[in-house]
Amino acid sequence: MNPTYVRIELTRQIRDVGNLMFTIFMPVLMYLLFGNMFGGGGEAAGNGNVKFYIMASMAAYGAAVATTSIAGTAATESLLGWGRQVALTPMKPAGFVMSKVCVALIVAAVSAAAVFALGSATGAKADDWRIWTVSYVVAVLGSSIFALYGMGVGMSFKSETAIGVASGGMVFFAFFGNVFLPLSGTMLDIARFTPMYGYAGLVRWPLLEGAGASADAPTDSIWLLVANLGAWAFLFALLALWAVRGSQARR
Amino acid sequence: MTTVMAIHDFLHFYRRDGPGRLEGMDTSLGTTNQQAASSPPASAAALRLQGVHKSFHTNQGPFEAVAGIDLEVGTGEIIAFLGPNGAGKTTTIDMMLGLTAPTSGTITVFGKSPRAAVEAGEVSAVLQTGGLLRDLTVRETVMAIAALHGARDRVDTVMERTDITSLAKRKVSKCSGGEQQRLKFALALLPNPRLLILDEPTAGMDVAARHAFWETMRQDALEGRTVLFATHYLEEAQDFAERTVLIGRGQVLADGPTSRLRAMTGGRVVSATLPTDKPTAAALTALESLDEVSSVRLKGHRVSVTGPASDDAARLLLGELAATDLEITAPSLDAAFMELTGEKP
Numbered sequence: 001m002n003p004t005y006v007r008i009e010l011t012r013q014i015r016d017v018g019n020l021m022f023t024i025f026m027p028v029l030m031y032l033l034f035g036n037m038f039g040g041g042g043e044a045a046g047n048g049n050v051k052f053y054i055m056a057s058m059a060a061y062g063a064a065v066a067t068t069s070i071a072g073t074a075a076t077e078s079l080l081g082w083g084r085q086v087a088l089t090p091m092k093p094a095g096f097v098m099s100k101v102c103v104a105l106i107v108a109a110v111s112a113a114a115v116f117a118l119g120s121a122t123g124a125k126a127d128d129w130r131i132w133t134v135s136y137v138v139a140v141l142g143s144s145i146f147a148l149y150g151m152g153v154g155m156s157f158k159s160e161t162a163i164g165v166a167s168g169g170m171v172f173f174a175f176f177g178n179v180f181l182p183l184s185g186t187m188l189d190i191a192r193f194t195p196m197y198g199y200a201g202l203v204r205w206p207l208l209e210g211a212g213a214s215a216d217a218p219t220d221s222i223w224l225l226v227a228n229l230g231a232w233a234f235l236f237a238l239l240a241l242w243a244v245r246g247s248q249a250r251r
Numbered sequence: 252m253t254t255v256m257a258i259h260d261f262l263h264f265y266r267r268d269g270p271g272r273l274e275g276m277d278t279s280l281g282t283t284n285q286q287a288a289s290s291p292p293a294s295a296a297a298l299r300l301q302g303v304h305k306s307f308h309t310n311q312g313p314f315e316a317v318a319g320i321d322l323e324v325g326t327g328e329i330i331a332f333l334g335p336n337g338a339g340k341t342t343t344i345d346m347m348l349g350l351t352a353p354t355s356g357t358i359t360v361f362g363k364s365p366r367a368a369v370e371a372g373e374v375s376a377v378l379q380t381g382g383l384l385r386d387l388t389v390r391e392t393v394m395a396i397a398a399l400h401g402a403r404d405r406v407d408t409v410m411e412r413t414d415i416t417s418l419a420k421r422k423v424s425k426c427s428g429g430e431q432q433r434l435k436f437a438l439a440l441l442p443n444p445r446l447l448i449l450d451e452p453t454a455g456m457d458v459a460a461r462h463a464f465w466e467t468m469r470q471d472a473l474e475g476r477t478v479l480f481a482t483h484y485l486e487e488a489q490d491f492a493e494r495t496v497l498i499g500r501g502q503v504l505a506d507g508p509t510s511r512l513r514a515m516t517g518g519r520v521v522s523a524t525l526p527t528d529k530p531t532a533a534a535l536t537a538l539e540s541l542d543e544v545s546s547v548r549l550k551g552h553r554v555s556v557t558g559p560a561s562d563d564a565a566r567l568l569l570g571e572l573a574a575t576d577l578e579i580t581a582p583s584l585d586a587a588f589m590e591l592t593g594e595k596p
Contacts, residue, residue: 004398008391015386081382085438087350088378089399090370 001098002091009103013070022167023069024111027062031055031115034180035122046208048126053207055119056135057179060203062115063108063143064196065170068150070104072163074244075154083244093244097151104147109140131206138206142199145233146170149195152239155246170196182212192220195236198228296359297446297477298324298347303356305342305501316342317353318501324479326445331492331509332481339501340481341379344450347479348376360446372400372442377435379450379481385424389415389434392423393441400442413437413467429460436467449480453487465491519561523574525552534572538564 013019035054043050074096077083086096116136126132153169154162174180177196178188191197201210202225210220305317317339324330334340345351346358349365360368368374383392390410397406410416413433418426426434432452439447452468453461468478468491482488488495488509497505525534531549538547544558554574556564561579568574 002398004403005395008387008395008398011391012384012386077384080384081378082384084350084378085382085396085435086399088348088369088376088439089396089442090372090401091399 001095001102005091006099006102009099010106013073013103013107019069019073020107023062023066023107024114027058027065027111027115028118030061031058031118032122034058035119046211047128047131048207049124051119051122051124052126052131053204055115055124056139056204056207057200059112059115059119059136060139060143060196060200061170061174061179062111063139064146064174064199065167066108066111067101067104067143067147068166068170069163070107071100071147071150071240072154072166074100074151075157075159075162078155079159093241097148097240097244100151101144101147104150105140105144108143112136112139112143126207134206135203139203142202142229145195145199145229145236148233148236148240152236152243155243156239174200184212188212192224192228195228195232198225198230198232201225202229296323297326297328297361298322298479299357299359300343300347301357303343303346303353303358305339305346305351306354316501317346319356320498320501320503322496322503322506324446324477326477327475328494329478329492330480331488331495332479332498333483333485333488333495334481334498335483338499340498341450342501343498344376344378344448344479344481347448348374368446372402373444374446374448375439375442375444376448377432377439377450377452379454383423383431383434385422387423388419389421389423389426389430390419392434393437396438397441402441402443405441405443409437409440412440412470427460428455429457429464432456432460432464433467436464444476446477446479449478451481451483453482453484461487519559520555520557520580521561521564521568521577522553522555522580523565523568523572523577525554525572525574527552529573534574537567537572541567 031054034057035051045053074083083096087093091099113136116132120132126135149169150163150166153166156162157165173194173196176183176187176191176194177200178191179196179200183191201220202222205222205225210222210225212218212220300320300322303317303320304315306313306315308314320339320343332340332343342351346353347360347365349369358365360374363371363373365374387395390406393406393410393415394403397403397409407416410419413436415430415433415437418430418434421430423431423434432455436449436452439449449468453464456464465487480487480492492509494507495505495509496503525531531552531554534554535547535549538544538554538556541556541558541560541563543560544556544564546555546557548555548557554568556568558564565577565579569577
């Protein structure tokens, strides 16, 4: 991975105002929307209140969408032949992936920070500052697996619409990953195997420690959540590497 | 007809005589080649392809884009890869750069695998389809690729050399085709490669931009780089390459000094209609007896004479032979080339 390359990439992403609206302002708006949908949200939940629960969920969603869409730009780049240009330098496919993931994580960190800042200003509460810190750090770092997802999907589809497909998929994953609304019953059983379930569960772990948001939901063990995240990280990494390798060949 | 003749003449000069040996290819190609010939062959070869095949799977079944190419390029050579679209030029170049692996056969660049040579900065390329990021500025683009090569100290030199310093702050999307091509050339020069591969470097440029581009290239070639460029412009091969490899349907059709190719353009075709009331046989004999006539063909009463001595043929036809409707044309080598490579114009 190369710092200068990452810096230039980052400058590029910051200039793309449209994408920034999508990755930073949308999660903020969604927090405001969902946060007020459930009454005041001031009720206690785990080690904090409901507003913290919604804030952590939306920050996770925002960070994941940010990494998905930023990393998905690798697809557009590859369509423009930039991947081939980079393939003529000593940087290996894994280095290309790492640089993208790094840029995506920086934008994800900003996106999650915006949601957390708004949350703290509008009544999200936790019993300990460490709950805030751990929740934030997990949201940012965990979102890296969706960078791999975005890159993999984007490059496999080989078209400009790939980013839309990848981001659209995120809405689906978020819904089935117990991120937007607390699921129950069969839906929840299915949700345990979807890519955002482990990630969102870990982001909310400091608050809920695996407890379900709905009354009848069983408590998850941390290992189930970690296993979910790890398994999907592995699958997405394979997808991304395979897609990057394929993209260097001419079409 | 004339085009077919031209092809046969051309093939006669260049017909392959066993692997790597060429009939009619002498050792006095130029100083660079003599240098190459004086050093041991193994170390002199900048690029070596042996029995290279590449097949793709398509909806219509397997497609062989490269059907067995053997090629050796000595250090310091400037060589044109001439062929129509779809001849397999870009696929072959991709394999030389390690962007795709051959289905079978081996490729070495300075004795290494293509990828190892790329990582060592020994080979670099201006790719036809290798693109640029439209939302970066020219300088950012150069900086990004320079960082990956660890060649930041060469940024200014290279931008100066390719005449893009004045464009430094411009967005790539605002650059003309020629300017973008110069930028890609700058990127290719960053690692200071010993072998430079250019895939249709002037595609989409107007005449002025094309000349300017080759002017820059000429200066660069003086530094003793080995240059291989693909083109479908005959003129570019003639103006710039010492050696031309003619490629079609994924194979090397001919390989030899470009001067031989240039000699071909000297021939003209004189055609005229012979008078109908006289026997044509005598006229044909008279025409064939002219110096430097390579062929005489008759179709009905229309006779075509090929060769450099077009004036003599014309004089004879209009005078003694009382022919009418005289026409003198320079044979289109492009058309000859199309025939040779099996492409319909």
